[in-house]
C-alpha cells in the first residue's frame with residue numbers, strides 16, 4: 001500500500017476478532033518499525049513490550065475501562081526510561097514523551113499497512129498499569145495500543161471528523 005493510503009486508511013479500531021491471531025512474522029515486522037524509530041540524540045530510551053500472554057493481557061485490561069480491549073490478541077506498550085532520554089540543556093525539557101510517541105506511531109502505521117487494527121489509548125489508570133507491569137519510578141508509559149484484526153463492524157464505521165485544511169494549516 002502507498003504510504004499516504006496507509007495514513008488515510010488508519011483509524012481507531014475498537015472491536016477485534018478475538019480468535020484471529022497475528023502471525024509472528026507480521027508482529028515482528030511491526031515491532032521492528034518501532035525499534036528503528038528516531039529519537040532525540042538517538043538515545044532510544046524505550047523498551048517495547050508486545051503482550052501476548054492472556055493472563056497478563058487481562059490484567060493490563062484492568063487499567064482501562066473499555067471492555068473491547070479484552071478481545072485484542074496483543075497489547076503493545078512502549079515503556080520509557082527517563083534517565084536515558086535526552087534533556088534540552090537550557091530548560092531541562094525531556095524528549096522522552098516525544099520519543100515514545102514516535103516509536104508508537106511507527107508501529108501503529110506499520111500495523112495499518114499490515115491490515116492490523118490499533119487504537120491509541122492514553123486514558124488508562126497509570127497506577128494499575130504500573131503495578132501490573134511492575135514498572136519502576138524511572139519508567140513511564142504514555143500510550144498503549146491493542147493489535148488485532150478488526151471486526152467487519154469496526155471497518156464500516158465512518159471516518160472521524162477532521163478540521164479543514166485551511167483551519168489548521170498555515171503556509172507562510
Ligand SMILES: Cc1cc2nc3c(=O)[nH]c(=O)nc-3n(C[C@H](O)[C@H](O)[C@H](O)COP(=O)(O)O)c2cc1C
Pocket residue numbers: 010011012013066119120121122123124143160
Ligand atoms: C494520544 C492519544 C490518546 C488517545 N487515547 C484514547 C483512549 O484512551 N481511548 C480511546 O478509545 N481512544 C483514544 N484515542 C483515539 C482518538 O480518540 C482517535 O484517534 C481520534 O478520535 C481520531 O479518530 P481515528 O483514530 O479513528 O482517526 C487516543 C488518540 C491519541 C492520539
